[in-house]
Amino acid sequence: MQTDFEILAKFLARSGAEVEGRISDVPDSDAIELFRKFANGKATPEERARMVKLVDSRPDWIAALAEEIRQRRQRTKPKGKP
Amino acid sequence: MAKELQTVRAALFGDSEAAAEIHHKHYASVLGALMNRGTAMQLTRSEVEECVGDLWSDCFGGTNSKSALLEKFSGDGSLRAWLITVGLHRLIDIARRKRFHHDMAADGKTSSVDPMDKIPAADELAPDTDLVSLLRSSLKNALARSNREHLLLLYLVYLHGIKQRELAGIYGCNESTVSRWLDSTLEQIRADTVREVEILDPAAGLEWREIVQLCHTINQELNG
Numbered sequence: 001m002q003t004d005f006e007i008l009a010k011f012l013a014r015s016g017a018e019v020e021g022r023i024s025d026v027p028d029s030d031a032i033e034l035f036r037k038f039a040n041g042k043a044t045p046e047e048r049a050r051m052v053k054l055v056d057s058r059p060d061w062i063a064a065l066a067e068e069i070r071q072r073r074q075r076t077k078p079k080g081k082p
Numbered sequence: 083m084a085k086e087l088q089t090v091r092a093a094l095f096g097d098s099e100a101a102a103e104i105h106h107k108h109y110a111s112v113l114g115a116l117m118n119r120g121t122a123m124q125l126t127r128s129e130v131e132e133c134v135g136d137l138w139s140d141c142f143g144g145t146n147s148k149s150a151l152l153e154k155f156s157g158d159g160s161l162r163a164w165l166i167t168v169g170l171h172r173l174i175d176i177a178r179r180k181r182f183h184h185d186m187a188a189d190g191k192t193s194s195v196d197p198m199d200k201i202p203a204a205d206e207l208a209p210d211t212d213l214v215s216l217l218r219s220s221l222k223n224a225l226a227r228s229n230r231e232h233l234l235l236l237y238l239v240y241l242h243g244i245k246q247r248e249l250a251g252i253y254g255c256n257e258s259t260v261s262r263w264l265d266s267t268l269e270q271i272r273a274d275t276v277r278e279v280e281i282l283d284p285a286a287g288l289e290w291r292e293i294v295q296l297c298h299t300i301n302q303e304l305n306g
Contacts, residue, residue: 001158004294005240005268008221011297015214041252052231062234066242073248 027061032068035061039068087157093142094152101142108162109138115292116169122283123177133176137169163295170296174213217297220278224271232267239264 002010027035034051037043043051055061092100113134120130140151155164225233238244246264250257272290279288288296 002298003240005236005271007294007298007301008271009237009241010301012218012221012225014301016218038252041254048231052234055234056230059237062237063242065234066238066244069238069244069248069252 027058027064031058031061032064035065035068038065039072084157086161087155090152090155090157090161094150104161105138108165109134111162112137112165112169115166115288116173119170120173120177123173125173125177125180129176129180130173133172134169137165137172141165159295159298160291163289163291166292167295167299170213171299213296214300216279216283217293217300220275220282220293221271221297223278224274227274228267228270229263232263235260236264236267 031051031054034043034047034054037047038051051065055065089100089103093104113131116134117127117130120127120133125133137151142150142152151168155161235249238249239246246257246260249260253260275293276288276290279293
Protein backbone atom coordinates (compact mmCIF):
# COMPACT_ATOMS: atom_id res chain seq x y z
CA MET A 1 0.00 0.00 0.00
CA GLN A 2 1.31 3.43 -0.92
CA THR A 3 2.06 5.90 1.86
CA ASP A 4 0.47 9.36 1.91
CA PHE A 5 3.79 10.95 1.01
CA GLU A 6 4.27 8.64 -1.96
CA ILE A 7 0.80 9.49 -3.24
CA LEU A 8 1.37 13.24 -2.86
CA ALA A 9 4.84 13.18 -4.44
CA LYS A 10 3.52 11.20 -7.40
CA PHE A 11 0.60 13.58 -7.74
CA LEU A 12 2.97 16.57 -7.88
CA ALA A 13 5.26 14.83 -10.35
CA ARG A 14 2.45 13.73 -12.66
CA SER A 15 0.15 16.71 -12.53
CA GLY A 16 2.57 19.45 -13.42
CA ALA A 17 6.00 20.71 -14.03
CA GLU A 18 7.76 18.77 -11.27
CA VAL A 19 10.93 17.43 -12.75
CA GLU A 20 11.71 14.42 -10.62
CA GLY A 21 12.75 11.57 -12.85
CA ARG A 22 12.18 13.53 -16.02
CA ILE A 23 15.49 15.17 -16.75
CA SER A 24 18.03 12.70 -18.02
CA ASP A 25 21.16 14.76 -17.20
CA VAL A 26 23.40 12.85 -14.84
CA PRO A 27 24.85 14.68 -11.85
CA ASP A 28 28.27 16.23 -12.41
CA SER A 29 31.37 14.90 -10.67
CA ASP A 30 31.16 17.53 -7.93
CA ALA A 31 27.64 16.41 -7.07
CA ILE A 32 28.60 12.73 -7.17
CA GLU A 33 31.48 13.46 -4.80
CA LEU A 34 29.10 15.19 -2.38
CA PHE A 35 26.61 12.30 -2.62
CA ARG A 36 29.37 9.79 -1.92
CA LYS A 37 30.60 11.72 1.11
CA PHE A 38 27.06 11.95 2.44
CA ALA A 39 26.40 8.25 1.84
CA ASN A 40 29.57 7.37 3.75
CA GLY A 41 28.58 9.62 6.64
CA LYS A 42 31.60 11.84 5.98
CA ALA A 43 29.88 15.05 4.81
CA THR A 44 30.33 18.10 7.03
CA PRO A 45 27.24 20.15 7.93
CA GLU A 46 28.31 22.70 5.29
CA GLU A 47 28.64 20.00 2.64
CA ARG A 48 25.26 18.58 3.60
CA ALA A 49 23.72 22.03 3.30
CA ARG A 50 25.33 22.42 -0.15
CA MET A 51 24.05 19.01 -1.20
CA VAL A 52 20.51 19.73 0.03
CA LYS A 53 20.51 23.01 -1.91
CA LEU A 54 21.76 21.18 -4.97
CA VAL A 55 19.05 18.50 -4.98
CA ASP A 56 16.46 21.12 -4.11
CA SER A 57 17.15 22.70 -7.48
CA ARG A 58 17.62 19.30 -9.20
CA PRO A 59 15.16 16.86 -7.60
CA ASP A 60 15.84 14.41 -10.42
CA TRP A 61 19.27 13.86 -8.83
CA ILE A 62 17.77 12.36 -5.65
CA ALA A 63 17.76 9.00 -7.43
CA ALA A 64 21.55 9.23 -7.89
CA LEU A 65 21.96 10.06 -4.20
CA ALA A 66 19.81 7.07 -3.27
CA GLU A 67 21.96 4.90 -5.53
CA GLU A 68 25.12 6.03 -3.69
CA ILE A 69 23.49 5.08 -0.37
CA ARG A 70 22.51 1.67 -1.78
CA GLN A 71 26.08 1.09 -3.00
CA ARG A 72 27.32 1.86 0.50
CA ARG A 73 24.82 -0.69 1.78
CA GLN A 74 26.35 -3.30 -0.53
CA ARG A 75 29.89 -2.42 0.50
CA THR A 76 29.19 -2.59 4.22
CA LYS A 77 27.05 -5.73 4.18
CA PRO A 78 28.69 -8.40 6.35
CA LYS A 79 30.19 -11.17 4.22
CA GLY A 80 28.11 -14.33 3.90
CA LYS A 81 24.82 -12.58 4.64
CA PRO A 82 22.30 -12.23 1.80
CA MET B 83 -11.76 0.38 7.88
CA ALA B 84 -12.24 -3.39 7.67
CA LYS B 85 -15.56 -2.98 9.46
CA GLU B 86 -16.68 -0.41 6.86
CA LEU B 87 -15.81 -2.82 4.08
CA GLN B 88 -17.79 -5.55 5.84
CA THR B 89 -20.81 -3.26 6.15
CA VAL B 90 -20.55 -2.36 2.45
CA ARG B 91 -20.33 -6.04 1.46
CA ALA B 92 -23.32 -6.84 3.67
CA ALA B 93 -25.33 -4.01 2.10
CA LEU B 94 -24.45 -5.26 -1.38
CA PHE B 95 -25.66 -8.73 -0.39
CA GLY B 96 -29.05 -7.22 0.46
CA ASP B 97 -28.68 -6.53 4.18
CA SER B 98 -31.05 -3.58 4.55
CA GLU B 99 -29.78 -2.72 8.04
CA ALA B 100 -26.25 -2.36 6.68
CA ALA B 101 -27.53 -0.15 3.83
CA ALA B 102 -29.45 1.97 6.34
CA GLU B 103 -26.35 2.28 8.51
CA ILE B 104 -24.31 3.55 5.55
CA HIS B 105 -27.05 6.03 4.67
CA HIS B 106 -27.42 7.22 8.25
CA LYS B 107 -23.68 7.63 8.71
CA HIS B 108 -22.69 9.21 5.42
CA TYR B 109 -25.52 10.64 3.34
CA ALA B 110 -25.85 14.02 5.09
CA SER B 111 -22.12 14.58 5.48
CA VAL B 112 -21.35 13.63 1.85
CA LEU B 113 -24.16 15.89 0.66
CA GLY B 114 -22.80 18.73 2.83
CA ALA B 115 -19.24 18.36 1.56
CA LEU B 116 -20.38 18.14 -2.06
CA MET B 117 -22.75 21.07 -1.63
CA ASN B 118 -19.76 23.20 -0.60
CA ARG B 119 -17.77 22.09 -3.65
CA GLY B 120 -20.77 22.40 -5.95
CA THR B 121 -21.39 25.97 -4.86
CA ALA B 122 -17.75 26.78 -5.58
CA MET B 123 -18.27 25.30 -9.08
CA GLN B 124 -21.36 27.48 -9.57
CA LEU B 125 -23.76 24.55 -9.50
CA THR B 126 -27.23 25.01 -8.05
CA ARG B 127 -28.46 23.31 -4.93
CA SER B 128 -30.83 21.10 -6.91
CA GLU B 129 -28.06 20.06 -9.33
CA VAL B 130 -25.91 18.92 -6.41
CA GLU B 131 -28.86 17.17 -4.72
CA GLU B 132 -29.69 15.35 -7.95
CA CYS B 133 -26.05 14.35 -8.37
CA VAL B 134 -25.87 12.96 -4.82
CA GLY B 135 -29.22 11.19 -5.29
CA ASP B 136 -27.91 9.50 -8.45
CA LEU B 137 -24.65 8.66 -6.70
CA TRP B 138 -26.57 7.01 -3.89
CA SER B 139 -28.78 4.93 -6.13
CA ASP B 140 -25.77 3.90 -8.27
CA CYS B 141 -24.00 2.82 -5.07
CA PHE B 142 -26.56 0.13 -4.37
CA GLY B 143 -28.51 -0.35 -7.55
CA GLY B 144 -26.64 -2.48 -10.03
CA THR B 145 -28.22 -3.28 -13.39
CA ASN B 146 -27.66 -6.10 -15.87
CA SER B 147 -25.03 -4.07 -17.69
CA LYS B 148 -23.53 -2.27 -14.70
CA SER B 149 -22.61 -3.47 -11.25
CA ALA B 150 -23.40 -1.46 -8.13
CA LEU B 151 -20.93 1.37 -7.67
CA LEU B 152 -20.04 0.26 -4.14
CA GLU B 153 -18.53 -2.92 -5.60
CA LYS B 154 -15.57 -0.70 -6.48
CA PHE B 155 -14.97 0.34 -2.87
CA SER B 156 -11.88 -1.57 -1.79
CA GLY B 157 -11.64 -0.38 1.80
CA ASP B 158 -8.34 1.33 0.95
CA GLY B 159 -9.30 4.56 2.74
CA SER B 160 -12.50 5.67 4.46
CA LEU B 161 -15.90 5.20 2.83
CA ARG B 162 -16.74 8.88 3.38
CA ALA B 163 -13.60 10.00 1.52
CA TRP B 164 -14.31 7.52 -1.27
CA LEU B 165 -17.93 8.70 -1.66
CA ILE B 166 -16.82 12.34 -1.72
CA THR B 167 -14.12 11.59 -4.31
CA VAL B 168 -16.57 9.80 -6.62
CA GLY B 169 -19.16 12.54 -6.03
CA LEU B 170 -16.63 15.28 -6.74
CA HIS B 171 -15.77 13.70 -10.06
CA ARG B 172 -19.42 13.66 -10.99
CA LEU B 173 -19.86 17.29 -9.97
CA ILE B 174 -16.81 18.21 -12.03
CA ASP B 175 -18.36 16.44 -15.01
CA ILE B 176 -21.67 18.29 -14.53
CA ALA B 177 -19.88 21.65 -14.13
CA ARG B 178 -17.86 21.00 -17.29
CA ARG B 179 -20.92 20.14 -19.33
CA LYS B 180 -22.67 23.19 -17.97
CA ARG B 181 -19.72 25.38 -18.95
CA PHE B 182 -19.65 23.73 -22.36
CA HIS B 183 -23.36 24.44 -22.96
CA HIS B 184 -22.84 27.99 -21.78
CA ASP B 185 -19.87 28.44 -24.14
CA MET B 186 -21.79 26.84 -26.99
CA ALA B 187 -24.64 29.29 -26.49
CA ALA B 188 -22.16 32.17 -26.45
CA ASP B 189 -20.38 30.76 -29.49
CA GLY B 190 -23.57 31.21 -31.42
CA LYS B 191 -24.29 29.60 -34.68
CA THR B 192 -21.10 30.71 -36.42
CA SER B 193 -19.11 27.53 -35.95
CA SER B 194 -19.27 24.96 -38.73
CA VAL B 195 -18.16 22.10 -36.47
CA ASP B 196 -20.93 19.83 -35.19
CA PRO B 197 -21.25 20.93 -31.54
CA MET B 198 -21.79 17.33 -30.45
CA ASP B 199 -18.27 16.53 -31.62
CA LYS B 200 -16.90 18.96 -29.10
CA ILE B 201 -18.29 17.09 -26.10
CA PRO B 202 -15.60 14.87 -24.65
CA ALA B 203 -16.64 11.37 -23.66
CA ALA B 204 -16.97 11.12 -19.88
CA ASP B 205 -14.15 8.63 -19.56
CA GLU B 206 -11.81 10.82 -21.63
CA LEU B 207 -12.16 13.80 -19.38
CA ALA B 208 -8.96 14.95 -17.78
CA PRO B 209 -9.10 15.58 -14.04
CA ASP B 210 -10.67 18.91 -13.18
CA THR B 211 -8.10 21.60 -13.70
CA ASP B 212 -9.45 23.73 -10.83
CA LEU B 213 -9.26 20.86 -8.41
CA VAL B 214 -5.82 19.76 -9.61
CA SER B 215 -4.45 23.28 -9.38
CA LEU B 216 -5.99 23.77 -5.91
CA LEU B 217 -4.32 20.58 -4.67
CA ARG B 218 -1.04 21.36 -6.44
CA SER B 219 -0.77 24.89 -5.11
CA SER B 220 -1.65 23.83 -1.58
CA LEU B 221 0.85 21.00 -1.57
CA LYS B 222 3.62 23.03 -3.17
CA ASN B 223 3.15 25.84 -0.66
CA ALA B 224 3.22 23.32 2.18
CA LEU B 225 6.37 21.63 0.84
CA ALA B 226 8.04 25.00 0.33
CA ARG B 227 7.81 25.53 4.10
CA SER B 228 9.37 22.16 4.97
CA ASN B 229 12.84 21.75 6.39
CA ARG B 230 14.74 21.09 3.16
CA GLU B 231 17.04 18.43 4.56
CA HIS B 232 14.24 16.50 6.25
CA LEU B 233 12.14 16.74 3.10
CA LEU B 234 15.03 15.18 1.17
CA LEU B 235 15.08 12.34 3.72
CA LEU B 236 11.34 11.82 3.13
CA TYR B 237 11.99 11.44 -0.59
CA LEU B 238 14.85 9.02 0.07
CA VAL B 239 12.81 6.85 2.42
CA TYR B 240 9.38 6.86 0.78
CA LEU B 241 10.24 7.14 -2.90
CA HIS B 242 13.65 5.52 -3.14
CA GLY B 243 13.43 2.78 -0.51
CA ILE B 244 16.30 3.96 1.70
CA LYS B 245 15.98 2.57 5.22
CA GLN B 246 15.72 4.87 8.22
CA ARG B 247 18.42 2.71 9.80
CA GLU B 248 20.82 3.59 6.96
CA LEU B 249 20.14 7.31 7.41
CA ALA B 250 20.74 6.95 11.14
CA GLY B 251 24.11 5.39 10.27
CA ILE B 252 24.95 8.28 7.94
CA TYR B 253 24.02 10.91 10.53
CA GLY B 254 25.52 8.98 13.44
CA CYS B 255 22.29 9.16 15.41
CA ASN B 256 19.55 6.83 16.61
CA GLU B 257 16.94 5.51 14.20
CA SER B 258 14.29 7.10 16.43
CA THR B 259 15.80 10.52 15.75
CA VAL B 260 15.43 10.01 11.99
CA SER B 261 11.90 8.75 12.57
CA ARG B 262 11.08 11.91 14.55
CA TRP B 263 12.45 14.14 11.74
CA LEU B 264 10.30 12.33 9.19
CA ASP B 265 7.17 12.34 11.35
CA SER B 266 7.42 16.03 12.18
CA THR B 267 7.96 16.94 8.51
CA LEU B 268 4.96 14.83 7.48
CA GLU B 269 2.87 16.48 10.18
CA GLN B 270 3.93 19.95 9.00
CA ILE B 271 3.04 19.05 5.40
CA ARG B 272 -0.32 17.68 6.53
CA ALA B 273 -1.24 20.71 8.62
CA ASP B 274 0.00 23.26 6.09
CA THR B 275 -1.72 21.55 3.15
CA VAL B 276 -5.09 21.48 4.92
CA ARG B 277 -4.61 25.14 5.90
CA GLU B 278 -3.63 26.10 2.33
CA VAL B 279 -6.70 24.37 0.87
CA GLU B 280 -8.84 26.26 3.37
CA ILE B 281 -7.25 29.57 2.41
CA LEU B 282 -7.40 29.01 -1.36
CA ASP B 283 -10.89 27.49 -1.41
CA PRO B 284 -12.77 27.91 1.88
CA ALA B 285 -15.81 26.20 0.35
CA ALA B 286 -13.90 23.03 -0.46
CA GLY B 287 -14.22 21.65 3.07
CA LEU B 288 -11.58 19.01 2.38
CA GLU B 289 -9.95 17.06 5.16
CA TRP B 290 -6.50 15.47 4.97
CA ARG B 291 -7.75 11.96 4.09
CA GLU B 292 -9.91 13.42 1.34
CA ILE B 293 -6.98 15.38 -0.07
CA VAL B 294 -4.82 12.25 -0.17
CA GLN B 295 -7.68 10.21 -1.63
CA LEU B 296 -8.28 12.81 -4.35
CA CYS B 297 -4.57 12.89 -5.24
CA HIS B 298 -4.61 9.08 -5.39
CA THR B 299 -7.65 9.04 -7.70
CA ILE B 300 -6.16 11.74 -9.93
CA ASN B 301 -2.87 9.78 -10.10
CA GLN B 302 -4.81 6.76 -11.34
CA GLU B 303 -6.58 8.89 -13.95
CA LEU B 304 -3.32 10.44 -15.10
CA ASN B 305 -1.87 6.95 -15.39
CA GLY B 306 -4.66 6.09 -17.78
